[in-house]
Every structure is written in structure tokens, then in C-alpha cells.
Amino acid sequence: xxxxxxxxxxxxxxxxxxxxxxxxxxxxxxxxxxxxxxxxxxxxxxxxxxxxxxxxxxxxxxxxxxxxxxxxxxxxxxxxxxxxxxxxxxxxxxxxxxxxxxxxxxxxxxxxxxxxxxxxxxxxxxxxxxxxxxxxxxxxxxxxxxxxxxxxxxxxxxxxxxxxxxxxxxxxxxxxxxxxxxxxxxxxxxxx
Numbered sequence: 368x369x370x371x372x373x374x375x376x377x378x379x380x381x382x383x384x385x386x387x388x389x390x391x392x393x394x395x396x397x398x399x400x401x402x403x404x405x406x407x408x409x410x411x412x413x414x415x416x417x418x419x420x421x422x423x424x425x426x427x428x429x430x431x432x433x434x435x436x437x438x439x440x441x442x443x444x445x446x447x448x449x450x451x452x453x454x455x456x457x458x459x460x461x462x463x464x465x466x467x468x469x470x471x472x473x474x475x476x477x478x479x480x481x482x483x484x485x486x487x488x489x490x491x492x493x494x495x496x497x498x499x500x501x502x503x504x505x506x507x508x509x510x511x512x513x514x515x516x517x518x519x520x521x522x523x524x525x526x527x528x529x530x531x532x533x534x535x536x537x538x539x540x541x542x543x544x545x546x547x548x549x550x551x552x553x554x555x556x557x558x559x
Contacts, residue, residue, distance in 0.1 A: 368437065368438075368439045369437045369438035369439050371395050371396050371397060372393055372394065372395055372396065373391045373392055373393065373394055373395075373396050373399065374392065374439070375388075375392070376388055376391045376392070379444075380444065383400070383418075383444065383446070384399045384400055384418075385418070385419075386399065396409070396442065397409070400416065400444075402414040402416060402425070402427065409427060409429045409440075409442065410427075410429060411427055411428045411429050411430075412426075412427060413425070413426055413427075413447070414427055421448075422448075423446060423448045424446070424447045424448045424450075425444055425445070425446055425447065425448075426444070426445045426447050427442065427443070427444050428442070428443040428444075429441075429442055430442075430443065470531075471533065474528050474529055474531070475529065477525075477528070478525045478526075478528060478529050481521070481525055482522070482525060485518050485521055485522055485525075488514065488518050489515055489518040489519070489522075492511050492514045492515050492518070493515060495511060496508065496511045496512070496515070513559065
């Protein structure tokens, strides 16, 4: 009515405010659903409403009631919370997809730029070992062998980087990983 009291409500409104029709009838609308921070008349728009630890997004339309001449209004409320959540999830997914595409492009670029020098280091190390290995001591051969192994490890890391970038395009699969073996391998490399 013109004084802001509820004359009639439907079940959706009762569920929204957590009160029965008997409890809502005659109660002040602003006390049942405190949307407007000021005491003025409720205006049409989007409002956030907290109830029971849940934040809701409500679309409110305050319409003059043409059947009345006393200033009463018809208030129509739609809960847009789920739509807002869906929209936020869709936006987050779009951002993640864009980030994955950027990662993929970056990974391919880095992989290409790193592979060429690695191939040269590996190739020249093998040539030195093949041509001059007989004249070298065991220590020098060991160093060259470690260089070749390191270039192969780096090539594997590049391949892994490319596989990581392509995860966005494929299905995620679970598999068991022996972390102890991985840690032992890293420790052995560090000891060397």
C-alpha cells in the first residue's frame, strides 16, 4: 500500500523472506526485505540481498498499480542469483580458455626456439666424442657424456611443456606417479 505495507504476497516472496503469508500481510516491505539503504520508496533495479549467509541478486520492478489511486504499488521480484553465478562461471571459463591458448602459443614458440640450440650442443658434443674420444681422458669423456644426457633431459622437458600446453584441448587422465623415484632421480642428478 501507499505506506509500504504488504497487502498480498505469493509463495515465492514468502520463501524469499522466510515468512508465511499471515506473517507478511500487514508487515512493512522494507522490514521484510531490506533492499534500499534509504527510507525512500523502492526503485526498480538490481539489488544484493543477504539471507542465511547467502548473497542473492534480485531484480526488482516497482510498478504503479493502475487499479489503485492511493499510491500503492505492485512489486515484482526475480531471483537472478543463479544467472549471475552462471554468467560468472562462463566468464571465468572464457578467461581460462584464453589463458590456455596463450600458454599453448607461448609453449610452441619457446619449444621451437630452444630445440635448435639444444640439437647443436648435442650434435657437436657427439662429434667431439666420436672424433676425439680416443685422445681424451675418462674425465673429459664423462663431462661430454653428461652434456649429451643434459641436452636429452632438456629436450624431454620441452616435450613435457608442449604436452602441458595441450592439456586444454584434451581430456584429463589420472595416473599414479612414483614421487620417491622422481625425488631419487633428482637427488642423483644433484649428486653428480
